[in-house]
Amino acid sequence: MKRILISCGAVSLLLLAGCGKSDQAESVKPKEEPTKTAAGAPAAVDDANAGSVTGKVSFSGEKPVMKNISMDATPACAKAHTTPQKSQEVVVNDNGTLRNTFVWVKAGLADKPYTPPTDAVKLEQKGCIYEPHVVAVMTGQDLEIINDDPTNHNIHPQPKDNREWNESQPPKGDSKKKSFARQEIMIPVKCNVHPWMRAYISVVSHPFFAVTGDDGSFTLKGLPPGTYTIEAVHEKFGSKEMSITVGPKESKTADFDFKG
Amino acid sequence: MHNLWLHRYTLVVAICTLLLVVAGGLVTSNDAGLSVPDWPLSYGKLMPPMEGGVRFEHGHRMVATTVGVLTIILAIWLWRAETRRWMKRLGLVALAAVIVQGVLGGMTVIFMLPKPVSISHACLAQLFFSTTVSIALFTSSGWQGRRLMVEDSGSPSLHALALAVPMFVLTQLALGAAARHKALGVLPHVAGAAVVTGMILWIVIRVLVRHSDVAPLRRSALSLLTIAISQVFLGVAAYMSRIATIDAPQPMGVMIGFTVAHVAAGALTMAASVVMAAQVFRYVRRPLAHMPAGVAVAS
Numbered sequence: 001m002k003r004i005l006i007s008c009g010a011v012s013l014l015l016l017a018g019c020g021k022s023d024q025a026e027s028v029k030p031k032e033e034p035t036k037t038a039a040g041a042p043a044a045v046d047d048a049n050a051g052s053v054t055g056k057v058s059f060s061g062e063k064p065v066m067k068n069i070s071m072d073a074t075p076a077c078a079k080a081h082t083t084p085q086k087s088q089e090v091v092v093n094d095n096g097t098l099r100n101t102f103v104w105v106k107a108g109l110a111d112k113p114y115t116p117p118t119d120a121v122k123l124e125q126k127g128c129i130y131e132p133h134v135v136a137v138m139t140g141q142d143l144e145i146i147n148d149d150p151t152n153h154n155i156h157p158q159p160k161d162n163r164e165w166n167e168s169q170p171p172k173g174d175s176k177k178k179s180f181a182r183q184e185i186m187i188p189v190k191c192n193v194h195p196w197m198r199a200y201i202s203v204v205s206h207p208f209f210a211v212t213g214d215d216g217s218f219t220l221k222g223l224p225p226g227t228y229t230i231e232a233v234h235e236k237f238g239s240k241e242m243s244i245t246v247g248p249k250e251s252k253t254a255d256f257d258f259k260g
Numbered sequence: 261m262h263n264l265w266l267h268r269y270t271l272v273v274a275i276c277t278l279l280l281v282v283a284g285g286l287v288t289s290n291d292a293g294l295s296v297p298d299w300p301l302s303y304g305k306l307m308p309p310m311e312g313g314v315r316f317e318h319g320h321r322m323v324a325t326t327v328g329v330l331t332i333i334l335a336i337w338l339w340r341a342e343t344r345r346w347m348k349r350l351g352l353v354a355l356a357a358v359i360v361q362g363v364l365g366g367m368t369v370i371f372m373l374p375k376p377v378s379i380s381h382a383c384l385a386q387l388f389f390s391t392t393v394s395i396a397l398f399t400s401s402g403w404q405g406r407r408l409m410v411e412d413s414g415s416p417s418l419h420a421l422a423l424a425v426p427m428f429v430l431t432q433l434a435l436g437a438a439a440r441h442k443a444l445g446v447l448p449h450v451a452g453a454a455v456v457t458g459m460i461l462w463i464v465i466r467v468l469v470r471h472s473d474v475a476p477l478r479r480s481a482l483s484l485l486t487i488a489i490s491q492v493f494l495g496v497a498a499y500m501s502r503i504a505t506i507d508a509p510q511p512m513g514v515m516i517g518f519t520v521a522h523v524a525a526g527a528l529t530m531a532a533s534v535v536m537a538a539q540v541f542r543y544v545r546r547p548l549a550h551m552p553a554g555v556a557v558a559s
Binding site for chain 1: 290291292293294295296297298303308309311312313314315317372507508509510511
């Protein structure tokens with residue numbers, strides 16, 4: 001019996017050693033790196049020749065009905081609303097356009113560094129909902145995270161190329177300023193205290209991006225003349241691309257349509 | 261010598277450990293694993309506000325602390341009261357396992373759920389529960405009394421089969437944990453379920469057909485069968501409920517209920533397979549060469 005038990009123990013230990021075996025590299029986080037600056041002096045927008053791309057992101061098909069969020073687990077969250085809140089995964093505006101779509105110049109720009117604005121972009125936790133739902137910053141630009149709620153939140157972005165972090169923020173506590181070193185589109189952000197809270201952060205190495213609002217439109221201003229790939233990205237419907245050539249002082253239109 | 265109070269205490273430890281497995285399942289199912297970003301304190305406190313996901317994560321830590329203390333007492337009690345040296349050592353193994361498990365739990369928080377650590381944490385939970393159940397079995401009066409041994413022949417031997425089943429169950433639990441922590445898809449776990457169910461049916465049928473007159477073997481086999489069948493249905497229910505609520509903005513009660521029950525039944529399946537193996541090694545002997553088959557008495 002003694003021999004048998006020792007054998008069982010040894011085999012169990014071996015199994016244990018094996019059962020957690022997977023890609024160790026997953027736990028190694030990428031180090032923060034400064035924005036790429038190898039291409040020389042920072043790029044400046046040439047206002048005299050700059051063009052622009054405007055457009056709208058429309059939605060076709062049956063308008064999805066978003067489910068109600070249950071905030072009962074945290075009374076402070078439930079009390080912040082008089083009506084049930086719905087998931088913001090798909091928000092179709094009254095004019096048939098799609099809100100919270102990230103639009104950016106994916107390719108075509110010269111490989112030059114752009115200086116990020118000194119102003120921080122705000123991401124608020126209000127009524128246990130992230131506002132805005134989709135936010136965009138430049139690499140190195142501050143993202144100011146604010147907790148307006150009388151409850152604890154944890155902010156947990158889950159990037160693939162940037163450093164992952166998870167920090168708590170006390171009720172109505174000091175805001176946090178964070179920045180991201182690498183370009184990465186639609187980084188999911190979660191609050192694990194309130195599992196319905198989700199937002200997306202896009203980090204871009206240049207200033208030519210926008211997020212659609214309640215009219216579904218967007219404008220990319222100050223583009224140097226050239227041919228660009230414009231991409232629209234939605235958290236549920238994926239991405240669509242379009243190639244467009246912008247001449248000096250020219251304004252082009254780029255409309256996207258996502259089907260439900 | 262049988263120690264009734266020690267045995268009762270081991271049952272308490274085993275039940276608390278099952279509750280700990282349930283508490284751990286609630287954390288993952290509620291997506292609350294990182295709702296408390298710090299460890300070992302929670303929001304810098306011993307008792308943070310218990311709301312939202314914090315209820316599950318900090319609740320899990322509280323049950324884990326309780327089980328840790330219970331295991332320390334168990335190891336000391338076994339060391340002082342047990343005359344069997346291997347039982348003293350088994351108590352230390354349980355203590356080492358609960359310490360490692362606590363460290364793994366802390367690492368999942370600090371390193372933000374690295375898959376290998378999370379899966380190891382899930383696997384060790386199952387092994388630790390089986391260890392506490394085994395200790396309860398080994399301290400029972402039935403285990404320490406006289407026994408009638410029966411003979412079993414055939415290939416593979418019942419002993420080999422009895423050892424293989426817990427190995428297959430543990431592998432299946434690891435596949436389940438890998439699916440839960442998104443290291444693998446669900447298909448390997450589904451395929452594993454078919455294999456493990458087949459293995460369990462194999463040993464159960466063999467024991468019931470050949471040795472149903474040995475009560476501990478019969479009881480162990482029927483327990484293993486009942487738990488395994490329940491587990492298959494719970495697995496189907498957990499998967500279907502997950503699919504049905506995939507568009508929900510947050511984890512839904514029906515999915516959480518079935519998934520946690522599936523996790524707990526997985527722990528029970530593992531423990532039942534370990535008990536089955538222990539009973540086979542206790543009551544069944546291999547046929548001896550040049551000896552007529554029959555029944556032997558041992559103590």
